[in-house]
Amino acid sequence: MEIENKSGVKTPEVKILKDGPIILKGFFRFRTSSGEETEKEHEILLCGCGKSGNKPYCDETHKKNVIKS
Numbered sequence: 001m002e003i004e005n006k007s008g009v010k011t012p013e014v015k016i017l018k019d020g021p022i023i024l025k026g027f028f029r030f031r032t033s034s035g036e037e038t039e040k041e042h043e044i045l046l047c048g049c050g051k052s053g054n055k056p057y058c059d060e061t062h063k064k065n066v067i068k069s
């Protein structure tokens with residue numbers, strides 16, 4: 001669910017999944033190493049389990065570590 005603040009700016013959403021990724025959803029500004037900037041709405045999955053081979057991003061390795069009983 002998107003929420004707009006009093007300025008009409010959409011509030012970003014952060015969702016932390018148990019034993020999984022931290023999901024950031026909202027409007028982000030991306031800056032390249034040469035300083036070029038773009039802004040776009042995006043969803044970013046950061047590793048919350050510590051086992052990703054592509055940190056800081058989730059590479060879905062957490063799915064392999066599920067212990068089933």
Ligand code: FES
Pocket residue numbers: 019020021022046047048049050051052053057058059060061062063
């Ligand atoms: S949360 Fe760590 S690999 Fe997905």
